[in-house]
Amino acid sequence: MTVPPSPIQPFRNAPQYWRSSLVPGGDMLTAEYNDHAFAPHWHDAYTFACIVEGAERYAYRGGEHVADAGSVAVIHPGEVHTGARETDFGWRYRVFYLPVGFVQGVQHQVTHASGGLTMPGGAQPWFGEHVIRDTEAAQRLTAAHRLLQTGADPLLAESVLIEAVSIMLVRYAQARAPAMPPLRDTVRVETMKARLSDDLTESLSLTALAEAVDLSPFHAARLFSRETGLAPHAWRNQLRLVRALPALRAGASATDVAVAQGFNDLSHFTRYFRRAFGVSPGKWRAGPRS
Structure with missing residues (x-):
């Protein structure tokens, strides 16, 4: 993996959390970070982090990962992870924290529309453990994020968001293997x-x-x-x-x-x-x- 050139000026530590009525119970983040390091933590929502510039390194499910510009890091609900810069300049990204019910709702729509993957018994879609490098998916998610943040026509904004999440589900979601009997x-x-x-x-x-x-x-x-x-x-x-x-x-x-x-x-x-x-x-x- 080749990390793209860094910007002329280092990024600042400048996060902005915000919300949209189109995603009840969800949160969004528009941010750039230079030297902030996230302590191990988790969210009770799906995290879709779209890296716009720079690169972020994070520990997740026993591995170290680097998400660079144009990629999407997906963190599943309840999974402990960290976050820090990979380059001296830091990183800039747009992040969705989507409630589990929202993602499952889109999955239900996709399944009924296309006969796609059916999740058993209310199971949560699983996107794997690695950084997703899909230019189209990243661009769609970023576009939806921008439309929601600017308060654009809700008909347009919601349509783009549903389409972006659908792409992620169709291309990358899978059902997790059944859990073994608890030890x-x-x-x-x-x-x-x-x-x-x-x-x-x-x-x-x-x-x-x-x-x-x-x-x-x-x-x-x-x-x-x-x-x-x-x-x-x-x-x-x-x-x-x-x-x-x-x-x-x-x-x-x-x-x-x-x-x-x-x-x-x-x-x-x-x-x-x-x-x-x-x-x-x-x-x-x-x-x-x-």
């Missing part, structure tokens, strides 16, 4: 996740978490980190962030959201939020709508 360690990790997420405002020790799965604190922490990619405390804080988004999207104050999700204070909430999303919760909440 004992898998059951333990799921039990710990349930315990961590039960009450996010509860003060919970590693010892108490380990007792729920009959392991020592050391072995519980090592097992959890190995299986999820995050330490128990980091996973819980990421869940707090994900659960904070609907309230922020609805206009709640960052201070109220921080307290409701169990963060010690606003500064604690802001620090974790910025590492995961690149902006403060207040700026994320204030993103323009179209």
Whole structure:
């Protein structure tokens, strides 16, 4: 892979989150980054990241990937990943965070229109683990992103968006292989996740978490980190962030959201939020709508 020439001037750290009424519950990001590095995190939506200039390196599902200009990086809901520059100049991209229901809805339309891939029992479409290099798909997604951001004719904007997502689904979506029966360690990790997420405002020790799965604190922490990619405390804080988004999207104050999700204070909430999303919760909440 050849990374295209860098621009004359390095990119800035300049993210802008925004929303559109045509994608209920979704978020979009128009950004350029120079030296910002995203901490390991996940989203509860499909991430379609269209690289416009420069290149981004990210860790995902046990591998290191580089998305360069004209490519699309797809991150599946709930999958831990990172993000940082691949070149000295950074990268510029346009990102969709599309709700699972939205993508499944488009998949349903595609299936009925063309007799394409049918996902079993509400399964989520799977796009694989590698960077997608498809000029037409990237251009269609980028065009849809621009139309939504500028508040263009909704009939046009929605048509282009549906067409772009359809192209991605028809060309790259597949059904994941059926899951194997859960192993004992898998059951333990799921039990710990349930315990961590039960009450996010509860003060919970590693010892108490380990007792729920009959392991020592050391072995519980090592097992959890190995299986999820995050330490128990980091996973819980990421869940707090994900659960904070609907309230922020609805206009709640960052201070109220921080307290409701169990963060010690606003500064604690802001620090974790910025590492995961690149902006403060207040700026994320204030993103323009179209």
